[in-house]
Amino acid sequence: MVLSARGVTKTYRKGAVAVPVLRGADIEVREGEMLAIVGQSGSGKSTLLHVLGTLDRPDAGEVVYQGERIDALSRKRRDAFRNTELGMIFQSYHLLPELSALENVLAPALIRYDMFDYFAKRRQLRERAAALLERVGLGHRLTHKPRELSGGEMQRTAIARALMNEPSLLLADEPTGNLDPTSGEGVLELLRGLNQTDGLTVVMVTHDRSIAALADRTVTLVEGRVADEEAGLRVQG
Ligand code: ADP
Numbered sequence: 226m227v228l229s230a231r232g233v234t235k236t237y238r239k240g241a242v243a244v245p246v247l248r249g250a251d252i253e254v255r256e257g258e259m260l261a262i263v264g265q266s267g268s269g270k271s272t273l274l275h276v277l278g279t280l281d282r283p284d285a286g287e288v289v290y291q292g293e294r295i296d297a298l299s300r301k302r303r304d305a306f307r308n309t310e311l312g313m314i315f316q317s318y319h320l321l322p323e324l325s326a327l328e329n330v331l332a333p334a335l336i337r338y339d340m341f342d343y344f345a346k347r348r349q350l351r352e353r354a355a356a357l358l359e360r361v362g363l364g365h366r367l368t369h370k371p372r373e374l375s376g377g378e379m380q381r382t383a384i385a386r387a388l389m390n391e392p393s394l395l396l397a398d399e400p401t402g403n404l405d406p407t408s409g410e411g412v413l414e415l416l417r418g419l420n421q422t423d424g425l426t427v428v429m430v431t432h433d434r435s436i437a438a439l440a441d442r443t444v445t446l447v448e449g450r451v452a453d454e455e456a457g458l459r460v461q462g
């Protein structure tokens with residue numbers, strides 16, 4: 226087991242109104258698997274993924290990565306953890322608009338190394354970034370800015386960026402949510418390939434069961450808890 230969460234609760238407050246989203250969610254991510262998290266819109270999938278990825282802190286419960294509690298780390302240590310151990314991709318890509326595809330892919334290395342280390346390694350790092358863009362089918366788009374790329378190409382660039390610091394785990398939140406079916410299929414094939422060929426552990430959130438069907442295993446978020454597939458079907462009758 227590479228990552229797990231136990232008894233995670235999260236309630237958002239909007240003025241006087243409390244909105245409980247996670248109510249004791251448990252989840253286990255196994256090394257080398259592709260896991261899908263499904264659930265209706267608003268069921269808390271993104272919230273759970275953000276908690277797993279230390280972008281958000283649970284109100285209660287714990288998140289353990291390779292034997293170490295990560296939910297209670299300082300902001301600085303959580304930032305370093307995300308930078309070196311995790312790759313994350315989102316429905317809306319989150320690329321930096323002023324940077325080329327190559328520079329976007331290099332960004333995690335700029336954050337990781339201090340200026341002198343980066344300078345010393347810059348040739349290898351640029352080669353790695355270019356090779357990653359090649360790997361995702363964008364070897365011919367290195368100098369393009371995000372606005373000059375299609376949606377599918379932007380998501381592929383985001384995937385290359387997520388891989389820059391050699392993460393052991395990729396978290397993907399509705400990675401094909403903004404894509405047409407053909408580009409979406411391409412991105413899913415790429416994720417499946419990274420999982421099967423490169424052994425990357427992938428956790429993918431989706432509201433779409435046909436997308437979840439590509440994963441090795443699916444869990445369902447129902448009323449703020451995680452049900453495994455059988456239990457999820459039982460809940461639905
Ligand atoms: P999903 O990804 O499954 O669609 P989310 O995790 O984004 O669900 O959201 C779950 C619920 O929490 C929704 O009702 C949403 O409106 C609410 N919510 C999410 N983020 C916030 C926030 N920052 N502040 C207040 N409410 C939020």
Ligand code: MG
Binds near residue numbers: 270271272399
């Ligand atoms: Mg969401």
